[in-house]
Amino acid sequence: MANLFHPSFGSRPERIVGRDDVIAQFLKGLQREPGHRDRATLVLGQRGMGKTALLLQLAEEAKSRGFVPARVTSGEDMLEEIIESIQIGGSEFVSEKPSRVRGFSAGALGFSFGLTFSEEVRANYGFRTKLSLLCDKLAENGRKVLLLVDEVQPNTDAMRALASTYQHLAGEGKEVAIVMAGLPGSLSRVLNDKVLTFLNRARKHDLGPLPASDILAYYDDALSRERRIVAPELLMRATDATRGFPYLLQLVGYYIVELTAAGDTITPDVLEKAITAARLDLAADVFSPTLNALSPRDIEVLRAVAAQKTSPAIVADIIATLGVKNSYFQQYRIRLIDAGVVEAPRDGALSITVPYLAEYLNDERPETVEER
Ligand SMILES: Nc1ncnc2c1ncn2[C@@H]1O[C@H](COP(=O)(O)OP(=O)(O)OP(=O)(O)O)[C@@H](O)[C@H]1O
Ligand SMILES: [Mg+2]
Numbered sequence: 001m002a003n004l005f006h007p008s009f010g011s012r013p014e015r016i017v018g019r020d021d022v023i024a025q026f027l028k029g030l031q032r033e034p035g036h037r038d039r040a041t042l043v044l045g046q047r048g049m050g051k052t053a054l055l056l057q058l059a060e061e062a063k064s065r066g067f068v069p070a071r072v073t074s075g076e077d078m079l080e081e082i083i084e085s086i087q088i089g090g091s092e093f094v095s096e097k098p099s100r101v102r103g104f105s106a107g108a109l110g111f112s113f114g115l116t117f118s119e120e121v122r123a124n125y126g127f128r129t130k131l132s133l134l135c136d137k138l139a140e141n142g143r144k145v146l147l148l149v150d151e152v153q154p155n156t157d158a159m160r161a162l163a164s165t166y167q168h169l170a171g172e173g174k175e176v177a178i179v180m181a182g183l184p185g186s187l188s189r190v191l192n193d194k195v196l197t198f199l200n201r202a203r204k205h206d207l208g209p210l211p212a213s214d215i216l217a218y219y220d221d222a223l224s225r226e227r228r229i230v231a232p233e234l235l236m237r238a239t240d241a242t243r244g245f246p247y248l249l250q251l252v253g254y255y256i257v258e259l260t261a262a263g264d265t266i267t268p269d270v271l272e273k274a275i276t277a278a279r280l281d282l283a284a285d286v287f288s289p290t291l292n293a294l295s296p297r298d299i300e301v302l303r304a305v306a307a308q309k310t311s312p313a314i315v316a317d318i319i320a321t322l323g324v325k326n327s328y329f330q331q332y333r334i335r336l337i338d339a340g341v342v343e344a345p346r347d348g349a350l351s352i353t354v355p356y357l358a359e360y361l362n363d364e365r366p367e368t369v370e371e372r
Helices: 020-031 051-063 078-093 119-124 127-140 157-171 184-192 194-201 212-225 232-242 246-258 268-292 296-307 315-322 326-338 357-363 366-370
Strands: 040-045 067-073 111-113 144-150 176-182 203-207 349-352
Touching (some): 020 040, 020 051, 020 176, 020 203, 040 051, 040 184, 040 194, 051 067, 051 144, 051 176, 067 078, 078 127, 078 144, 078 157, 119 127, 127 144, 127 157, 144 157, 157 176, 157 194, 176 184, 184 326, 212 232, 232 268, 296 326, 296 349, 296 357, 315 326
Parallel strands (some): 040 176, 040 203, 144 176
């Protein structure tokens, strides 16, 4: 039997745990009139906090409510990808017959057939006109457009073009909605971009750790569907071990199922083995790539954060540990926040966002990381 748990990045889990409120708010927003602030959603979250999984779920939910979703990863080609994705996803709702769209006559402008643009449009018009034509054509057929942008990068031309197009089309009353997801550092810079300030009015969701009660309920349900017998205190232990981190939820569940057979009663021993295996995978899949993306200096500063006895760490203590000037430290503080590795829960404090990373940095001999 297939394992219900699926620890892999960018995949849609069999069930989205602990995000009911975000999903409900998003769906409510879709019912608002075009241009309403709730039609634009920003999803902020640290690495592995479940942004991509949530976008996949939102796209599915929107689909069953008459939306054609176009999900892209932010980048230079995203505008073309959006157009293509709507053409492909929307084609089943549009007849292939040559047609007329308001303001454009068939054959001359608009579409040659279905959602395929006429030669004239293809050659002479840009993203805004194309998206506008697609919205109109789909609206004729009772469909709306949902744009979903993952891994948002600040200050790129494509991002500005997309956002200003959305704003224009929404202002013209087109049936369009948008969701953008990214690391908090990237999104805060997007919001400070002059061209994109309208996004400040969008509905923002900060994806924190999943509530323990939701994880517990899910483990109880999923493991009994897997026909594993788990005592309540062991369900609690498994839940605690995830620290609310979606990727760990998948990993711990996955190893519990892998290490046992249907009908088995889970022993404390097996559970600890599953947790250890999950933590090893976490180190390989999350810590290593995260640390590899940082400079040796970044890592030195990060180690100083991890070494503090208090949680969150106090900035003055970190600076003392490092023996550096405040201005020097601030530079690295910003770099680490942008990388999504640390966050500032309040002024003068810093904490590491990735679960178990502090322990990992403290346990490990310094050479191991610096050699990378
Ligand atoms: N709400 C959730 N319930 C259950 N599993 C989840 C949930 N959110 C994410 N996951 C699982 O956690 C893992 C990481 O999720 P995801 O890839 O969405 O993270 P992310 O925030 O997009 O990470 P990154 O910043 O690296 O892109 C995946 O295996 C995913 O299936
Ligand atoms: Mg992702």
